Amino acid sequence: MNLGVCSSCGKRSPxxxxxxxxxxxxxxxxxxDFIKRVRRTISRYELLRYDDRIVVAVSGGKDSLVxxxxxxxxEQDFPKSELLAASIDEGxxxxxxxxxxxxxxxxxxxxxxxxELSFKDLYGxxxxxxxxxxxxxxLGLNPCxxxxxxxxxxxxxxxxxxxxxxxxxxxxxxxxxxTYLLNLLRGEKNIRPIGLRREAEDVIPRVAPLRLTPQRxxxxxxxxxxxxxxxxxxxxxxxxxxxxVRNFLTLYDYKYPGSLYAFxxxxxxxxxxxxxxxxxxxxxxxxEPTDRRICRACEIVLSIKSLLKN
Amino acid sequence: MNLGVCSSCGKRSPxxxxxxxxxxxxxxxxxxDFIKRVRRTISRYELLRYDDRIVVAVSGGKDSLVxxxxxxxxEQDFPKSELLAASIDEGxxxxxxxxxxxxxxxxxxxxxxxxELSFKDLYGxxxxxxxxxxxxxxLGLNPCxxxxxxxxxxxxxxxxxxxxxxxxxxxxxxxxxxTYLLNLLRGEKNIRPIGLRREAEDVIPRVAPLRLTPQRxxxxxxxxxxxxxxxxxxxxxxxxxxxxVRNFLTLYDYKYPGSLYAFxxxxxxxxxxxxxxxxxxxxxxxxEPTDRRICRACEIVLSIKSLLKN
Numbered sequence: 001m002n003l004g005v006c007s008s009c010g011k012r013s014p015x016x017x018x019x020x021x022x023x024x025x026x027x028x029x030x031x032x033d034f035i036k037r038v039r040r041t042i043s044r045y046e047l048l049r050y051d052d053r054i055v056v057a058v059s060g061g062k063d064s065l066v067x068x069x070x071x072x073x074x075e076q077d078f079p080k081s082e083l084l085a086a087s088i089d090e091g092x093x094x095x096x097x098x099x100x101x102x103x104x105x106x107x108x109x110x111x112x113x114x115x116e117l118s119f120k121d122l123y124g125x126x127x128x129x130x131x132x133x134x135x136x137x138x139l140g141l142n143p144c145x146x147x148x149x150x151x152x153x154x155x156x157x158x159x160x161x162x163x164x165x166x167x168x169x170x171x172x173x174x175x176x177x178x179t180y181l182l183n184l185l186r187g188e189k190n191i192r193p194i195g196l197r198r199e200a201e202d203v204i205p206r207v208a209p210l211r212l213t214p215q216r217x218x219x220x221x222x223x224x225x226x227x228x229x230x231x232x233x234x235x236x237x238x239x240x241x242x243x244x245v246r247n248f249l250t251l252y253d254y255k256y257p258g259s260l261y262a263f264x265x266x267x268x269x270x271x272x273x274x275x276x277x278x279x280x281x282x283x284x285x286x287x288e289p290t291d292r293r294i295c296r297a298c299e300i301v302l303s304i305k306s307l308l309k310n
Numbered sequence: 311m312n313l314g315v316c317s318s319c320g321k322r323s324p325x326x327x328x329x330x331x332x333x334x335x336x337x338x339x340x341x342x343d344f345i346k347r348v349r350r351t352i353s354r355y356e357l358l359r360y361d362d363r364i365v366v367a368v369s370g371g372k373d374s375l376v377x378x379x380x381x382x383x384x385e386q387d388f389p390k391s392e393l394l395a396a397s398i399d400e401g402x403x404x405x406x407x408x409x410x411x412x413x414x415x416x417x418x419x420x421x422x423x424x425x426e427l428s429f430k431d432l433y434g435x436x437x438x439x440x441x442x443x444x445x446x447x448x449l450g451l452n453p454c455x456x457x458x459x460x461x462x463x464x465x466x467x468x469x470x471x472x473x474x475x476x477x478x479x480x481x482x483x484x485x486x487x488x489t490y491l492l493n494l495l496r497g498e499k500n501i502r503p504i505g506l507r508r509e510a511e512d513v514i515p516r517v518a519p520l521r522l523t524p525q526r527x528x529x530x531x532x533x534x535x536x537x538x539x540x541x542x543x544x545x546x547x548x549x550x551x552x553x554x555v556r557n558f559l560t561l562y563d564y565k566y567p568g569s570l571y572a573f574x575x576x577x578x579x580x581x582x583x584x585x586x587x588x589x590x591x592x593x594x595x596x597x598e599p600t601d602r603r604i605c606r607a608c609e610i611v612l613s614i615k616s617l618l619k620n
Contacts, residue, residue, distance in 0.1 A: 181491075185562065187572030191580065241566065248558040252495065256551060262497030270501065273584045 020258035047207040055164040060099025063170035089118040091126025143236035153297035171208040330568035357517040365474040370409025373480035399428040401436025453546035463607035481518040
């Protein structure tokens with residue numbers, strides 16, 4: 001099969017075909033284009049400011065390592081900005097240890113301060129304990145739900161300690177669209193834009209610079225940049241509702257390329273028109289923003305602790 | 311397995327288990343409940359008025375026959391309202407002829423005037439011709455798209471001729487949610503509530519009294535009322551985008567009962583907050599409301615006619 005030449009430089013052989021636009025890119029142009037898209041995403045949604053103190057949430061998986069690498073490149077142009085990395089160790093035995101090792105190596109090579117915080121230090125228990133002691137089951141929660149909520153909270157804690165002005169997460173195009181569709185199918189009351197900068201007093205905004213970047217391009221970029229893959233899968237992964245939504249959307253977007261972008265653009269155009277409340281409600285325990293009286297994280301931590309005592 | 315007794319009458323044996331609510335119903339209570347839900351849907355969304363001249367769009371399939379039967383029952387309480395039926399023959403050989411025969415029998419038994427209009431009479435061609443002559447393919451449209459757009463237009467034409475104040479269609483809970491999700495995945499610019507009464511000058515509103523009724527309950531009601539099933543499948547059915555969305559949503563709602571309701575309620579709560587334009591734009595050719603200069607139906611008819619000439 002003759003693939004012709006790269007649509008961008010018109011010289012080298014393409015290694016990537018972008019199905020929804022018909023563009024073919026060589027590895028050099030692909031890498032350039034990849035970074036350009038993240039830069040454009042940041043500027044289109046005004047995700048970052050020139051003087052931000054950014055904490056990048058890194059798990060050690062390819063998405064967050066790629067985010068760290070790209071933000072590192074982009075940040076060179078903004079001498080007043082600062083880049084830090086934070087990693088939350090939820091305590092899943094060997095799974096997390098492996099990825100932490102990779103992470104430390106990469107942060108070190110890029111001279112980025114890496115701050116680590118564990119569930120054990122922060123909450124007094126590990127996710128491993130919660131699962132093994134049958135507490136997750138007793139609470140009727142799957143481990144992914146507990147992990148997601150508590151990691152998010154732990155991240156805010158580190159970010160506050162570090163005086164961050166913004167948290168950057170590695171949510172991808174797929175993550176964002178999956179979450180929107182899940183929100184609809186679960187009838188979530190307050191659907192808010194995901195990974196966009198929402199300013200409010202004493203709230204550290206969370207942004208997702210990879211929100212327009214599809215998974216396959218992240219994987220390819222990681223490969224081309226020699227970023228090591230996390231080969232192990234989390235032993236607790238079975239958040240089935242998201243799995244089904246993910247499978248459907250993956251197949252659908254494969255058959256009708258561009259559908260994820262269409263969904264994201266359309267849905268966010270709709271969300272934009274909905275007035276968002278100015279006032280932020282606060283959790284009675286931790287003071288972080290929440291729609292409830294007590295935030296979901298504090299609620300889960302309290303339930304786990306009371307079950308651990310008995 | 312002991313199913314216990316009907317949750318409603320507490321006496322008879324249940325024949326239906328409503329998974330999302332845990333309610334078990336006997337056949338008598340199911341039928342009563344079925345009609346009650348349609349009545350509640352009509353009143354919740356103010357779909358019909360006491361003095362409406364209603365044209366029911368009937369295809370001869372079970373959904374539209376059930377709608378006709380239920381509206382017939384409900385309409386007895388509103389002597390000032392009138393009920394008519396309209397059927398569009400798109401010209402798919404034996405497929406349509408079968409369902410038309412059933413339809414005529416039922417309309418006759420209920421003493422409801424049935425008005426028939428064919429693509430051939432209205433547009434000068436049948437859908438069968440358009441497919442057989444390869445015109446659909448040349449236009450890059452699948453037969454379902456052509457059929458859907460032109461049936462909708464034909465229906466408005468009959469309704470105008472009959473002086474209808476409202477058109478009732480048999481869109482079900484599944485149809486509505488599928489269409490919303492398809493709208494998102496296709497990036498449709500103007501997503502509007504489906505099957506809700508939208509009044510505008512010189513526009514006949516379209517309403518869907520079965521918009522909260524799931525398919526399986528319609529099938530059961532049809533069975534219990536002895537409404538004959540259309541056994542043949544349309545020979546052109548292969549609207550694959552909708553098929554995939556349908557399959558996903560069906561499986562998802564089976565696993566997580568109530569998801570379709572959650573989606574519908576959530577999404578419509580969002581749509582509600584979006585201001586709808588008061589002014590209606592009109593097609594330059596037919597004068598019917600459209601977001602474009604020339605409506606999709608007129609555009610398709612023109613393209614087909616020009617290809618038929620050559």
